[in-house]
Amino acid sequence: MDLREELPSDRQAVRDVHLQAFGDHGRVVADLVDTLRDTITPENGLSLVAERDGQVVGHVMFTRSLLDAPRQLVEVQVLSPLAVLPEFHKRGVGSALVRHGLGILTERTVPLVFVEGDPGYYSRFGFSPGxxxxxxxxxxxxxxxxxxxxxxxxxxxxxxxxxxYAEPFWRHDAVGLREAAT
Incomplete structure (x- = not known):
């Protein structure tokens, strides 16, 4: 498996990964990815793919947000979303993407990364309740x-x-859980 930065030619494959990984919620997540992609610069943010035999099988994004600290605003990163094709679950693809991304962000002197997700999964990388x-x-x-x-x-x-959170998360209503319509 190869881990690398997303290329423009990967856009549809990345979209397909999110559509398949997130089921009914896939379109919202795929649209969020398309919007967030435009906020990533070489110095700020990261979009990584996992590729196996020429096929994109996983994707993760880290994007700029802010921490409203008493002293000053702090630029931080948000890990979201992370997706792996269902047939590649439980093979270490997601873990490899997260670890690789955190390593790059550490080198870029990012102080904090936030995530909204399963604590049982993300605690293995060192994430703790915020x-x-x-x-x-x-x-x-x-x-x-x-x-x-x-x-x-x-x-x-x-x-x-x-x-x-950066504005695209709000625009796509991709923050927190919504109650099911009755």
Whole structure:
């Protein structure tokens, strides 16, 4: 398996990965990816693919958001979304993408990465509940356990406060859980 930065020629394959991985929610996630992609620059953010035998089988994005800390705004990254084709689940594809991305962000001197996801999965990479680390979630719709953060070497103890998601997350209504329509 090869891990590399997403290329323009990967766009449809990446979209297909999200459509298949997220089922009914796939279109929202795929549209979010298409919008977030435009916010990534060489210095800020990351879009990685996992490729096996010439096929894109997984994708992860890290995008710029802000931590509203008492001292000043802090540029942080949000890991979202992460997707792997269903037939490649439980083969280490997602884990490899997350670890590779965190390594690159550490080299880029990013202080914090946030994620909204399964604590049983993300804790293996060093993510911990954000509330216990001095962070406030950007929406009450995010379950406490799902709001997680990892402090990288550039983190400083004064960096506490509220995560402010980048605008595309709000535009696509991709923050927290919505109640099912009755």
């Amino acid at each position: 509330g216990g680390l001095g962070f406030r979630k950007p929406s009450l719709r995010i379950p406490d356990g799902a709001f997680q953060a990892i402090r990288l070497p550039e983190y400083e103890p004064w960096m506490t406060g509220t995560l402010v």
